[in-house]
Every structure is written in structure tokens, then in C-alpha cells.
Amino acid sequence: xxxxxxxxxxxxxxxxxxxxxxxxxxxxxxxxxxxxxxxxxxxxxxxxxxxxxxxxxxxxxxxxxxxxxxxxxxxxxxxxxxxxxxxxxxxxxxxxxxxxxxxx
Numbered sequence: 001x002x003x004x005x006x007x008x009x010x011x012x013x014x015x016x017x018x019x020x021x022x023x024x025x026x027x028x029x030x031x032x033x034x035x036x037x038x039x040x041x042x043x044x045x046x047x048x049x050x051x052x053x054x055x056x057x058x059x060x061x062x063x064x065x066x067x068x069x070x071x072x073x074x075x076x077x078x079x080x081x082x083x084x085x086x087x088x089x090x091x092x093x094x095x096x097x098x099x100x101x102x103x104x
Contacts, residue, residue, distance in 0.1 A: 018042055019076055029070030032060070046083065 005013070022038040023030050030038065036056060040047050050056050062082065063075040 015076075015080065016073070019073055027070075029072045030076075031070060032056075035060075035071045035076075043083070 018038065019030070020026065022034045024034060036047075039050075039059075046059070047056075050059050059079070060071070060075075063071070063078045065071055065075050
């Protein structure tokens with residue numbers, strides 16, 4: 001009998017798969033250009049608001065990435081945490097909705 005996965009389990013798998021697929025050398029971290037390409041294809045609205053190279057640099061800084069460092073999945077997860085709380089309000093059908101999740 002085939003195992004069936006929930007939508008949440010599939011979403012987690014998608015995050016991990018997309019992150020690793022963006023790496024040309026299949027390493028544990030992404031180069032800035034690989035990460036920028038991932039964001040452009042999978043989070044285009046974020047890239048629209050980030051705009052310039054300075055804006056992209058600010059996104060990296062907020063994720064905890066220092067100049068010249070590779071972007072790890074942990075860094076990416078920091079971005080996902082931040083986006084989850086803001087995206088909830090944008091995609092919710094309620095006019096006034098705010099995520100009250102506590103992030104550790």
C-alpha cells in the first residue's frame with residue numbers, strides 16, 4: 001500500500017527539494033546567484049519588493065548571511081519563517097488578519 005502524504009508534508013518536501021535543486025554542485029549551501037535565481041522563480045513577489053542588488057543584500061542580511069558566505073538551508077528557513085507570518089495576512093480571505101504565531 002502506497003504511503004499518502006499530507007499537504008503540509010508535501011510542502012516541506014517541496015521547500016527542501018527546491019533549495020537543493022538550485023545548487024549547481026549539489027552542495028549543502030547555495031551561492032548568491034543560485035539563491036537569487038531560486039527566489040526569482042519561486043518567490044517572485046519577494047524579488048519584486050527586494051528590487052535592486054542592495055535590496056537583495058538586505059534580504060540576505062535579515063536571513064543571517066554574512067558577506068561572502070553561502071546560503072544554508074537554515075538561512076533559507078529563517079526567510080521562510082518571516083515570510084510565513086507576513087504571507088498569511090496577504091493570502092487570507094479576511095480583511096484584517098495577522099499571524100500570531102510565536103517563533104522560537
